[in-house]
Amino acid sequence: SSSQLLQGKRVLVTAGGTLERIDPVRYITNDSSGKMGFALAETASRMGADVVLVSANTHLSLPEGVENVSVETTEEMYQAVLNRYEKMDIVIKAAAVSDYRPVQQYKQKIKKSDDSITITFQKNPDILKKLGELKTHQFLIGFAAETNNVEHYALEKLKNKNCDMLVANDVTLPGAGFGTDTNKVSLYDKMGLIEELPLLSKEQISEQILKITASKLS
Numbered sequence: 001s002s003s004q005l006l007q008g009k010r011v012l013v014t015a016g017g018t019l020e021r022i023d024p025v026r027y028i029t030n031d032s033s034g035k036m037g038f039a040l041a042e043t044a045s046r047m048g049a050d051v052v053l054v055s056a057n058t059h060l061s062l063p064e065g066v067e068n069v070s071v072e073t074t075e076e077m078y079q080a081v082l083n084r085y086e087k088m089d090i091v092i093k094a095a096a097v098s099d100y101r102p103v104q105q106y107k108q109k110i111k112k113s114d115d116s117i118t119i120t121f122q123k124n125p126d127i128l129k130k131l132g133e134l135k136t137h138q139f140l141i142g143f144a145a146e147t148n149n150v151e152h153y154a155l156e157k158l159k160n161k162n163c164d165m166l167v168a169n170d171v172t173l174p175g176a177g178f179g180t181d182t183n184k185v186s187l188y189d190k191m192g193l194i195e196e197l198p199l200l201s202k203e204q205i206s207e208q209i210l211k212i213t214a215s216k217l218s
């Protein structure tokens, strides 16, 4: 069985979608529920790992035995992950991170007046890219949510962000991607495609990802 394949390993998983405030009552975010990241955290814990789950804006119950760090924004996730990075053996970035945030965060509620308004956004830090740059001993797993040219973009992200493995999901497929209990992913490493998995529950996908990871660590 796969029971204790990650015994003694320290694993950090990010889950959910970061959120960026516009004013005290409004924000932008994305459709991530956190299910993929929570399944990874729970599975890693069952396989014997010490797990930290950095979760953003999820409404799921925390898997038993997993340490949770709750964040809201990309900046908060960046700090939470970077502060813990050195101690980790495996880092899995399943969160959907806001690429941009409003330049200005209004202290007061924006009043309705003009027929159109403009909100200017600025780029957020790329957490995974930073982890790739700072990597010493960690096994770094990125995700890619794509709607087209999945393999091409997946391999590009793997390389640009210096990942050891990349999990690509085509979020246009029924039963895959955001919010669903199932997913359909392909796994890549620097040599190319490792495996194209069929439609499976997010728990089953997590088991496959972590079994392959364990085999690459030993």
Ligand code: PMT
Residues within 6 Å of the ligand: 015, 016, 031, 032, 033, 034, 035, 036, 037, 074, 093, 094, 095, 096, 097, 098, 099, 124, 125, 126, 127, 128, 129, 141, 142, 143, 144, 145, 146, 157, 169, 171, 177, 178, 179, 180
């Ligand atoms: O949470 P669920 O509802 O279960 O949905 C699961 C999921 C679809 C969110 C998940 O399977 C998934 O694909 N997560 C990554 C989504 C994403 O943001 O992909 P991306 O292609 O935009 O980013 C690529 C990678 O870089 C990701 O690992 C992301 O965490 C990371 N990133 C992106 C931007 C940024 N500023 N910092 C980052 O670290």
